[in-house]
Amino acid sequence: MGLNEAPLLFHFEVESSENLTFIPMCVRFNLDRFGLRISLAQWQLLPHEDRTLLARFPVEDDIAIEPNFDHALFEMMRTHANVEPDWFTPEDTPAWRIVDAVPDGVLHQANVAQLVAPSTEQWARLEPFKRYVLAKLSRKPEGNHDFVPAMKEFGLAH
Incomplete structure (x- = not known):
């Protein structure tokens, strides 16, 4: 490729x-x-x-x-x-690779941003790179200024 x-x-x-x-x-x-x-x-x-x-x-x-x-x-x-x-040694199974559970960080960021968190089904349907992006934007407890725009762009928020 x-x-x-x-x-x-x-x-x-x-x-x-x-x-x-x-x-x-x-x-x-x-x-x-x-x-x-x-x-x-x-x-x-x-x-x-x-x-x-x-x-x-x-x-x-x-x-x-x-x-x-x-x-x-x-x-x-x-x-x-x-x-x-x-x-550094990459994680064997980072949260974004797991499709049967929305990572806690993403759930927390959605709550901080007052958004409905993605459902497990929505999470599983996302392309792996988009799951990575949301997990990466959600790794800190404080709100991330790119989280809401990313959720909107990925069709997970209005």
Whole structure:
């Protein structure tokens, strides 16, 4: 599977990523998938063209589909920031992969935002990447400014 023609950004991200000033969800997904961590400051050291390229990588759950994200990131970080990303061990079964239960964080965020939480059926029908996004936006107890727009964009709120 090749690169997407353009960065994969949700509508709610276009404004909040400020033209890739902030790390978009597609890059966060691939960082988490490969067990890599970079800081916002490190991301911002990369030239815009490199950030755009990283945002064009596919968001498939199968690492074998596109194994070059990590190599590209390492090369870019060495070249432009003179650092390497930090490694961590990804969870075996993150909450977004579980389709028979809505994660507690998503239920909490919906409550904080005064939204009806997605049903288990709605959660199971979501594409894996969209489940990842909602789980990622829900990992902290305080409200996330992108949660409500994401819920609306994914057809889970009005």
